Amino acid sequence: MTKAEGDRAQGTRAPSALPRLLAAGVKGVHRVRRQATAVSPAFDLAYVRSGPPSRTPIVIIPGGPGLGSVLPYRRLRRAAAARGLDVIMMEHRGVGLSRGDLDGRSLPLSAMRVAEVIDDLAAVLDQEGVRTAHIAGSSYGSYIAAGFGVRHPSRVAGMLLDSTLQSVADRDAERTLIRQLFLDADTRIAGSVRALLREGSDPRLLLGVLRAAYELGGEELLGSLLQQRVHGARRSGRPHGSVWAALETYVDRAESDAHVPGFYEFDLVGEIAFRELGFGPDPDGSVLDPSLTYAPIADRFAQFAGEPFDLPAAAAGFAWPTVLLAGSRDLRTPAAVARRLAATAPDAVLVEIQNGHSALESHPLALLHALGRLSRGEQRRLPDEAAAMDLLPRRGLVAGLPRLLATGARWEAALRA
Numbered sequence: 001m002t003k004a005e006g007d008r009a010q011g012t013r014a015p016s017a018l019p020r021l022l023a024a025g026v027k028g029v030h031r032v033r034r035q036a037t038a039v040s041p042a043f044d045l046a047y048v049r050s051g052p053p054s055r056t057p058i059v060i061i062p063g064g065p066g067l068g069s070v071l072p073y074r075r076l077r078r079a080a081a082a083r084g085l086d087v088i089m090m091e092h093r094g095v096g097l098s099r100g101d102l103d104g105r106s107l108p109l110s111a112m113r114v115a116e117v118i119d120d121l122a123a124v125l126d127q128e129g130v131r132t133a134h135i136a137g138s139s140y141g142s143y144i145a146a147g148f149g150v151r152h153p154s155r156v157a158g159m160l161l162d163s164t165l166q167s168v169a170d171r172d173a174e175r176t177l178i179r180q181l182f183l184d185a186d187t188r189i190a191g192s193v194r195a196l197l198r199e200g201s202d203p204r205l206l207l208g209v210l211r212a213a214y215e216l217g218g219e220e221l222l223g224s225l226l227q228q229r230v231h232g233a234r235r236s237g238r239p240h241g242s243v244w245a246a247l248e249t250y251v252d253r254a255e256s257d258a259h260v261p262g263f264y265e266f267d268l269v270g271e272i273a274f275r276e277l278g279f280g281p282d283p284d285g286s287v288l289d290p291s292l293t294y295a296p297i298a299d300r301f302a303q304f305a306g307e308p309f310d311l312p313a314a315a316a317g318f319a320w321p322t323v324l325l326a327g328s329r330d331l332r333t334p335a336a337v338a339r340r341l342a343a344t345a346p347d348a349v350l351v352e353i354q355n356g357h358s359a360l361e362s363h364p365l366a367l368l369h370a371l372g373r374l375s376r377g378e379q380r381r382l383p384d385e386a387a388a389m390d391l392l393p394r395r396g397l398v399a400g401l402p403r404l405l406a407t408g409a410r411w412e413a414a415l416r417a
Helices: 005-009 018-023 074-084 114-127 139-149 168-184 190-200 203-236 242-254 270-276 293-298 311-317 336-346 364-375 379-390 401-416
Strands: 029-034 043-050 058-061 087-090 133-138 156-162 322-325 348-353
Touching: 018 242, 029 114, 043 074, 043 114, 058 114, 058 139, 058 364, 074 242, 074 364, 087 114, 114 139, 114 364, 133 139, 133 364, 139 311, 156 293, 168 203, 168 336, 190 203, 203 242, 293 401, 311 336, 322 336, 322 364, 336 348, 348 379, 364 379
Parallel strands: 058 087, 058 133, 133 156, 156 322, 322 348
Antiparallel strands: 029 043, 043 087
16 A cells, blocks of 8 residues: 555544344355455455356446445345346445455555456356356446456356446536536526526535436426525525435535445545546536536545546447446436447447436336346347336335425425415
8 A cells, every 4th residue: 555545544444343244134145255466455255146046147236336235235136036137246345245354454445446346256256157147237337347348358248237337538428418407408497507506506516416306306306496495595595495405415425425334335445436437526617517526525535547448449349238228317427428339339239218327226127127138138129118117116225215305395395385
């Protein structure tokens, strides 16, 4: 570890015993010893395998980085097993059951590297005796999945990329879409956003609320919240509303300071996000800039040093069937990124569903349906099934939030009236 890494790592939380206690009742949890490397001490990497065994299982890689695998997705794995899917999920190094080294200390920041994560996944497949697998990743996980294809192409039977993340340069597409929707459009929503900016709203927090509300509940939820926000501020002289305040708190803390052992731990893996994936601030000088999302914690991690892969160029060499699952309301990895990849990869199928970011969290039954098709070689049927996928029940980690937020917004509007 360099001195700079040591300085940044000061105060790092020790591994919690909670994930091990909670995982004691989870079936199919295994560990593989990862030997020390030049950047990482030896540690035991955890993973879970569920469902009926097959020669070609499905690997599912969550997003973040920071999301656990063993504890948050138990319901998903039960649903997958009921569909006859053999699923492997690896606990990301630096998170939950894979957080600590053999001496019980948290892994150092130097161990947080995309290439190491990809080789962890290869080690899991080796231990399970798996020669090839269908590799599925969501958001950040899609970067790991595609990178696995670059680093271990002979081991990929098929690939599903959900909310495709391909390049730091894709932030330009993110900026463009956000400003088209919330600044430039001749709509009530854009008008309300412009009014809030004129009245002094913090652009970073405002963007976070806009993104969360729009991705979760679409124009109906966002429009209602914006109207209450603008009218409340004008009537009382100050903005108020518990739903809006809750979203602001989520935006301001959830992805940086929130730490739920085994479920979400950003404090170590954030090093990957900043050093290799460009999460640090790189503002263009205009408002509603998504590059400022993580600006308050940028000093905790290394500066951007370059991406480990050129995935847009590498996609032309993807020799396996690839399913690209894109949400129509995804403002973090816009559908334009998936469309570009669909035009590059030689055997790609683009499936656009009515959804926000990451079907793994918000619409997992649609994801499992697509994985089932891919595993049976039926992925070409998926574009015609997009409307049916939209109608599947929404039971993911955040699936209940739109109803909860909408109900809260209606109650607030009624009380004000």
